[in-house]
Amino acid sequence: MSEAEEFLKVARAARDAATVLAPMPRAPKDAALRAVADALEAATDEIVAANAADVDRARENGTSEAMIDRLRLDAGRIATIAAAVRQVADLPDPVGEVVRGGTLPNGLELRQVRVPLGVIGIIYEGRPNVTVDAAALCLKSGNGVLLRGSSSAYSSNTALVRVMQQALAATEVPADAVQLVPGRTRESVKHLMRARGLVDVLIPRGGASLINSVVEESTVPVIETGVGNCHVYVDADADVDTALKILVNAKAQRPSVCNAAETLLVHSAIADEFVPKALTALKDAGVTVHGDERVRAYGADVVAATEEDFTTEYLSLDIAAAVVDSLDDAVAHIRTYGSAHTDAIVTRSQQAARRFVATVDSAAVAVNASTRFTDGGEFGFGAEIGISTQKLHARGPMGLPELTSTKWIYTGEGHIRG
């Protein structure tokens, strides 16, 4: 069987399974998730052995130890993955929720009810825990899932999916609802991107180049996630200590994530006081500052920023910095260079906060708070499949309800239109 035929086989199997899964109530889905969690722990040795093959191959290929650490699974990590699945089982089921409803003037009873999307394709890099996390969230929300992880984790992902399918086979949830996209070539991703009609939505999780290539090539609708060029704007009216605390937290508390800050903008009226203190605080936190000319005037350590610095998601202890002459200039900068993920203002001015919130067109806007709070866990969602930076369907952290569509149901007693 060719890779294309193999893909069609698993995609159709996922679609058929999703049809069975969609109307299923919460109890059997939760029971299936708990069975998956138990099975993953019971299969620890098998999973670790499969993972070892990926780790060995990565090492042969000269992969950095940091990347190998992301790839590695051990008993402790598998227990953590299983615990996360049990947490998803504990979350409320979004399916069946009545979103709107009422009785129309003619007596028709109308309800808009959450239903699963159908089959969700997830394309992701790095950590094999995503394989299980994403499968659990899709199953809980009644969806079939086609998983396409990094080829570097193919053995691990194959083992994880096999264990999940075996566990599901003993439950009411069809085992075929969880599928690994066969093959580790670039071509296998393309099958997924062109499976319009079989796959209802694709969610790419990873860096900008992965996401852009999926957006460009996919005929399946895509939800863009996770590229975060987040800004901290320090307004003329900012409390300096608050601004320093937020800046350092947003940049340095966990620089590798999408809600970390990548650019600092400072109002010129406060620059003399704030920028020198900011440069010291950032230096103490190990951060390299890439500044425009006006920022460089305040410190010898500041690297000259190019235009590219302002568009870059560093994901490292680097930050771009510029001085702006007004709040509106800051907003214009964010619109030009940002990724519409999360942008923060630090200010004591109610008017400035109001204008910034109204005019920054991003998934999240933070006022006197670190950008790091844009997160499904922090927002109380209990779980997160990614952070959407697009405007259609879902925007910002996506929890279980964002993995559903809706259906209108109306009930009459022979109602006809006049």
Add this chain to the structure above:
Amino acid sequence: MSEAEEFLKVARAARDAATVLAPMPRAPKDAALRAVADALEAATDEIVAANAADVDRARENGTSEAMIDRLRLDAGRIATIAAAVRQVADLPDPVGEVVRGGTLPNGLELRQVRVPLGVIGIIYEGRPNVTVDAAALCLKSGNGVLLRGSSSAYSSNTALVRVMQQALAATEVPADAVQLVPGRTRESVKHLMRARGLVDVLIPRGGASLINSVVEESTVPVIETGVGNCHVYVDADADVDTALKILVNAKAQRPSVCNAAETLLVHSAIADEFVPKALTALKDAGVTVHGDERVRAYGADVVAATEEDFTTEYLSLDIAAAVVDSLDDAVAHIRTYGSAHTDAIVTRSQQAARRFVATVDSAAVAVNASTRFTDGGEFGFGAEIGISTQKLHARGPMGLPELTSTKWIYTGEGHIRG
């Protein structure tokens, strides 16, 4: 200037205008809509003259009188169009609505608020009233709009957009927020479909071939609308009189619209009683029945149905018909041949209704009611931009809230993550 350059000019102008329009509260938007309504009535002569050019050209091209009637504008129709704009002004503004919100355990105040999508592209056929309707709905929801109507209505649409822009120029809403896509060639549609980054969403309104070509070719996210291959399923437990009433209404009350029924499915247990009566009732309503072999056994007038009949959106006084052996077979037929718009069951059985509702995967499911109720007006939306048959973002009739996205806003007092 080339057509491509002209397109970029108007698209950028719409984008800049949308930035100004997005944070605008309700009052100035409503005032602008009322000014547009007044201006359209005041410019009746100018609009009718422009329309006459389209009508003359259509007649030269041998267009049918029915199509010419759809194209024609007169003082009465312009008054109706203006009244519809005033109705949109009377509707609540979705922008600013707090969808979810609360205070997080750490004291952060979190709100999810409706915001405009940005710039919406509308591609449509036929009636020039859509030009004004769509513009009014987009403006009310804070969006810029790029209108691409039928080339046969180009003179009419040019006049309508000119009058709207002139009216807006005297209001707080930027006149550039409403734009006609320049040019009447197929190429001009392509500019719109490839304007990712300038246009946030495309809504094609029209027949299946228009919608499919937009879905295939567009890099801008698309909301599919309006193709309706709607089914009426008459269950074993149906009340026959109720079923006849619903069938005739769904098929014949207004056959040219997307929520009209195109296929009748009858449970074999009730076929002997129901099908002969249905054939008579449909014949009396002037409907031609295209039946499978089992339906043809009941009537000499029944045309033999091909597989294509079951996929066809007739939009005429024709209906496909088949006998099925179970509710599940009916659902399978609907999944195979339907367009996931609206499907109805007629039954007295609570269990059958429940199963049909749970397993039919369509935007709307009707129980003992005509499919014709799937409509923004009937649902109480006050206005409708189209009926989405896709699962992402919006499903079923789309009113003003469906023309918005959301933004998360969180406010703290120096909150940082630990």
